[in-house]
Amino acid sequence: MKPSVDQEFGRIRSFLWPIHAREVKKILPMMIMFLFICFNYSILRNLKDVVVVTAKSSGAEVLPFIKVWAVLPMAIFFTFLFTKLSSRLGQDKVVYIIITTFLISYAGFVFILNPAKDILHPNATADFLETILPAGFKGLIAMFRNWTFTLFYVMCELWGTMVLTVLFWGFANEVTKIGEARRFYSLLGIVSNLAAIVAGQSANYLLNMEFNPMLPFGKEAWDQSLMQIVLLIVLSGITTMVAFWWMNRNVLQGPEYSTFHSTSSEGGIAKKLKKKKRLSLRDSFSYLFNSKYLACIAVLVISYNLVINLVEVIWKDQLRELYPLAKDYNIYMNNLTSLMGIFSTIAALFMSQIIGRLGWTKTAIATPVIMMVTSVGFFLFFFLQNRMGEAFFTLTGMTPLAIAVFFGSAQNCLSKAAKYSFFDTTKEMAFIPLEHDEKLRGKAAIDGVGSRLGKSGGSFAHQGLLVALGSFSASSPYIAALLLSVIFVWIVATKSLGRQFTALVAKKDAEAYKELSDIQEAPLPVDKTATSQA
Numbered sequence: 001m002k003p004s005v006d007q008e009f010g011r012i013r014s015f016l017w018p019i020h021a022r023e024v025k026k027i028l029p030m031m032i033m034f035l036f037i038c039f040n041y042s043i044l045r046n047l048k049d050v051v052v053v054t055a056k057s058s059g060a061e062v063l064p065f066i067k068v069w070a071v072l073p074m075a076i077f078f079t080f081l082f083t084k085l086s087s088r089l090g091q092d093k094v095v096y097i098i099i100t101t102f103l104i105s106y107a108g109f110v111f112i113l114n115p116a117k118d119i120l121h122p123n124a125t126a127d128f129l130e131t132i133l134p135a136g137f138k139g140l141i142a143m144f145r146n147w148t149f150t151l152f153y154v155m156c157e158l159w160g161t162m163v164l165t166v167l168f169w170g171f172a173n174e175v176t177k178i179g180e181a182r183r184f185y186s187l188l189g190i191v192s193n194l195a196a197i198v199a200g201q202s203a204n205y206l207l208n209m210e211f212n213p214m215l216p217f218g219k220e221a222w223d224q225s226l227m228q229i230v231l232l233i234v235l236s237g238i239t240t241m242v243a244f245w246w247m248n249r250n251v252l253q254g255p256e257y258s259t260f261h262s263t264s265s266e267g268g269i270a271k272k273l274k275k276k277k278r279l280s281l282r283d284s285f286s287y288l289f290n291s292k293y294l295a296c297i298a299v300l301v302i303s304y305n306l307v308i309n310l311v312e313v314i315w316k317d318q319l320r321e322l323y324p325l326a327k328d329y330n331i332y333m334n335n336l337t338s339l340m341g342i343f344s345t346i347a348a349l350f351m352s353q354i355i356g357r358l359g360w361t362k363t364a365i366a367t368p369v370i371m372m373v374t375s376v377g378f379f380l381f382f383f384l385q386n387r388m389g390e391a392f393f394t395l396t397g398m399t400p401l402a403i404a405v406f407f408g409s410a411q412n413c414l415s416k417a418a419k420y421s422f423f424d425t426t427k428e429m430a431f432i433p434l435e436h437d438e439k440l441r442g443k444a445a446i447d448g449v450g451s452r453l454g455k456s457g458g459s460f461a462h463q464g465l466l467v468a469l470g471s472f473s474a475s476s477p478y479i480a481a482l483l484l485s486v487i488f489v490w491i492v493a494t495k496s497l498g499r500q501f502t503a504l505v506a507k508k509d510a511e512a513y514k515e516l517s518d519i520q521e522a523p524l525p526v527d528k529t530a531t532s533q534a
Contacts, residue, residue, distance in 0.1 A: 018187075025251055026175075026247075026251050029244070030184070030188065034195075035191050036243075037163055038164065039202075041195075042199035043202075045156070045337070047226075049316060050326050050333065051153060054326040056123070057130075057145060059320055064458070066143050067309070068463065071456070074158060079166075083444055085098075091171065091174075096241055102159055105151075107231075109152045110226055114226070121146055137467065161451055169431075169443070173443070175252060178432050178433065182356065189347075189348035193417075196344065200337035203229055204331050206225050206229050288445045294434075297430055299493035300364075300493055301447065303489060304371075306486050307368075310462070310483045311379075311411060311483065312412065315405070319405050322401055336409055355425070355429075360426055360498055363426050365491060368494065374411040375480075382476060383477070433501070433508050461478075462479070465479070
């Protein structure tokens with residue numbers, strides 16, 4: 001029986017640093033990479049919403065249309081690009097190429113596209129479309145009108161999908177063992193939450209700076225803040241690649257990491273291995289649909305993204321009314337991100353103990369339960385705010401709109417905290433027992449496109465209801481019913497995956513034990529020369 005984390009390291013160290021001395025060289029660069037990837041993710045997640053929601057003639061109605069007609073196609077393209085690059089190059093080179101592409105796109109937006117937006121945006125055509133199309137198409141027109149903002153939104157959104165989920169977690173799952181993951185991933189959860197706290201306050205510091213005429217870019221304070229934030233993102237991305245380069249050069253050289261480079265067709269940092277069958281998008285989905293195990297992981301990912309998207313769009317519509325200015329909207333979101341990081345950090349401190357004592361299934365099921373409770377609370381108040389608004393104002397001194405935003409913020413904060421602490425850790429652990437090809441192809445399909453299908457599914461629901469009913473207020477009862485149905489399916493899939501995960505880990509442990517026993521029981525080689533002399 002394996003010792004618990006407390007027995008192995010002691011009670012205090014098991015919380016703060018459950019790492020052996022031999023593992024420090026491996027975990028530190030992973031923590032640095034994850035810190036800066038999550039730092040960028042936290043800033044970009046808020047920045048993309050601010051840019052499109054507060055733009056000219058826009059609002060939260062634009063989000064469902066962007067996620068379906070812009071983000072989903074680009075997610076499919078990047079997943080296709082990732083599988084093609086992975087079949088031709090070592091995964092280390094794929095990381096450099098993908099991250100560099102994203103950083104160039106951010107710099108290109110703030111230094112080229114955004115300054116020329118008045119020339120590039122088809123405002124006259126968009127104004128004409130507003131006169132001939134129904135009110136439900138407002139979001140689609142805004143997406144077209146502010147197309148440079150839409151492009152920036154897409155690239156910001158895909159950082160979380162491609163860089164954080166596919167690249168980093170794919171890399172981490174490849175070089176981490178199950179025994180290490182229970183300890184490593186709890187630390188990575190703490191790192192990601194600290195990154196969110198620092199990111200929120202760093203962005204707010206730059207947003208609160210006054211206009212500086214000495215700077216060679218920007219015509220107003222918002223433009224200068226936007227450019228400085230993107231420069232910080234680029235620097236963070238470069239630091240990530242440097243840490244990854246160091247780890248490849250100094251840690252991932254042993255034969256135990258050979259599978260990480262198994263798709264390489266070049267020399268690189270590892271020896272050229274036997275050529276594998278090329279990965280394709282069709283192969284990835286074939287693995288997904290033919291494996292009950294991968295299908296359950298896909299249900300988890302799709303369900304989370306579907307649920308969070310259904311709630312977020314309505315909440316952001318309320319937030320846009322309360323904070324119409326881009327700066328105020330962004331500052332509020334950044335403060336919420338920092339608060340979210342604090343809650344997540346507290347939860348992450350106990351992750352290794354929670355997984356060790358409760359097991360995978362109970363830990364994984366915490367996320368859908370938390371999201372169900374908080375979502376029900378948000379929708380209940382959303383439905384009753386017009387009837388009970390005066391009573392709440394009398395008791396709290398807050399307007400009905402401010403109270404609605406508060407409840408939505410609480411729902412968003414607790415849901416994201418549960419996601420970063422419980423959902424991400426358990427989901428990534430589920431990939432580890434799989435074979436190399438299953439990890440690579442299944443993860444690309446699930447995280448590259450599956451997450452987008454969840455968000456796009458929510459966006460399709462919002463689009464159809466907006467076009468049919470004309471407003472979020474009218475469509476919200478249907479959204480609430482859909483949300484509860486999805487959470488029920490999510491819980492069922494989690495229980496099924498938990499049973500499969502436990503069985504697969506037990507099988508892997510049994511195989512490893514048998515292999516070790518065979519080695520120990522093998523007879524020693526006979527020295528024929530010595531025997532003949534005797």
